[in-house]
Amino acid sequence: MILVINCGSSSLKFSLFDGEERVQSGLVERIGEVGPELVVGEQRCQVVAGDHGEAMQRVHEVMGVDNAIEAIGHRIVHGGERFFAAELVTPEVERGIEDCAALAPLHNPAHLAGIRAAREYFPEVPQVVVFDTAFHQTLPERAYLYALPYELYEQEGIRRYGFHGTSHRYVAQRAAELLQVEQFTGITCHLGNGSSLAAIRDGQSVDTSMGLTPLAGVAMGTRSGDVDPAAVFHLARRRELSLEQIETMLNHESGLLGLSGRSQDLREVEQAALEGDKRCLRALEVFTYGVRKYIGAFLAVLGRIDAVVFTGGIGENSAAARRWILQDMKHLGLELDSARNRAHVGREGEISSFGAKTRILVVPTNEELVIVRETRDVLVGSAGATDHG
Structure with missing residues (x-):
């Protein structure tokens, strides 16, 4: 069995897999805050979780002694240029x-806290780290470099990294299976509270909408997406805001929430727009237009594509958002079938019109399964290297 861990700054999600089947999952939330809770299935109870160590102790208690955990796979958001693939945790990897x-x-820092806590409560179990950024390490220089003084890249690592890599990797591989092609070439749209798109050629990422951080790209639940950098200087001067205040605004008070003034949840924004709320309608238009614009840009980058793939909470479940995004794109070979689109809410399948030049797919993502597979691959590779040593 493989235990998948995803540590946030105040949360710890966990899932236990037997082969590729999830057999148990849960969440410790509000770690280090007032009233931390353990959620397993429909059950919710208050627990002691002053830090990630105590939260991991709660996970250990849930797992019990009967679960033969072979390995622990951790999701890590940022691997910089150091990590191109999943790796076995070593002191050197932790330093990286x-x-x-x-x-x-x-x-x-939260991911590291999770690794160290897991070592304390599962001391004999090997740990593997899987990086969100690794899938995008195939971007060419022309796609990842910013037009800034080059020494900022050399000395500070300022460049485009991209995120949601495990999701883009999974849906690209699954799309290749559905389309019966060896390697997928196309555009994957991971749309949720956080959203990003990727241009994929022959199974490898060649461009993506997020950048140095997950703030760049299309508008999101609370993140602004692409904004003229001069807006930061303007706000600092005119509103006398600190960098920390502007950072909070761009990350937590913008996007759908900031535009609508109502919610970061697209479902609520859609419903309010239908009821005549003009701000919510405007927020919906800005979000879907931004996605459509990136699809157009990535079509120019790739030329020929097999398909456009929708995934993530919005991409999988909002037929309305997909319809708005793909409107007026028939001339580019993207033609949505209305009935198919409505029928594929939360389930896998094709939603393009019959005979359309380019296929359009809905593929529910499974980032945890990618972590399970990559964790197992690392263990097999590590065992092989030991045997040949």
Whole structure:
């Protein structure tokens, strides 16, 4: 069995897999805050979880002694340029994750806390780290470099990294299976509270909408997406805001929430727009237009594509958002079938019109399964290297 761990700054999600089947999952939330809770299935109870160590102790108690855990796979948000693939946790790997913490200060320290806590409560179990950024390490220089002084890239690592890599990898592989092609070439749209698109050629990422951080790209639940950098200077001067205040605004008070003034949840924004709320309608238009614009840009990058694939909470479940995104794209070979689109809410399948030049798919993502597979591959590779040593 493989235990998958995803640590946030104040949460710890866990799932136990037997082969490729999830047999148990849960969440410890509000770690280090007032009233931390353990959620397993429909059950919710208050627990002691002052830090990630105590939260991992709660996970250990849930797992019990009967679960033969072979390995623990951790999701890591940022691997910088250091990590191209999943790796077995070693002191050197931990130092590498720590070195990348400046690029993801809200995420990597929490991931390290999870690794160290797991070592304490599962001391004999090997641990593997799987990086969100690794899938995008195939981007060419022309796609990942910013037009800034080059020494900022050399000395500070300022470049486009991209995120949601495990999701883009999974849906690209699954799309190849559905389309019966050896390697997928196309555009994957991971749309949810956080959203990103990827241009994929022959199974490899060649461009993506997120950048140095997950703030760039299309508008999201609370994140602004692409904004003229000069807006930061303007706000600092005119509103006398600090960098920290502007950072909070762009990450937590913008996107659908900021535009609508109502919610970061697209379902609520859609419903309010239908009821005549003009701000919500405007927020919906900005979000879907941004996705459509990136699809057009990535079509120009790739030329020929097999399909456009929708995934993530919005991509899988909002037929209305998909319809808005793909409107007026028939001239580019993208033609949505209305009945198919409505029928594929939360389930896999094709939603393009019969005979359309380019296929359009809905593929529910499964990032945890990618972590399970990559964890197992690392263990097999590690065992092989030991045998040949």
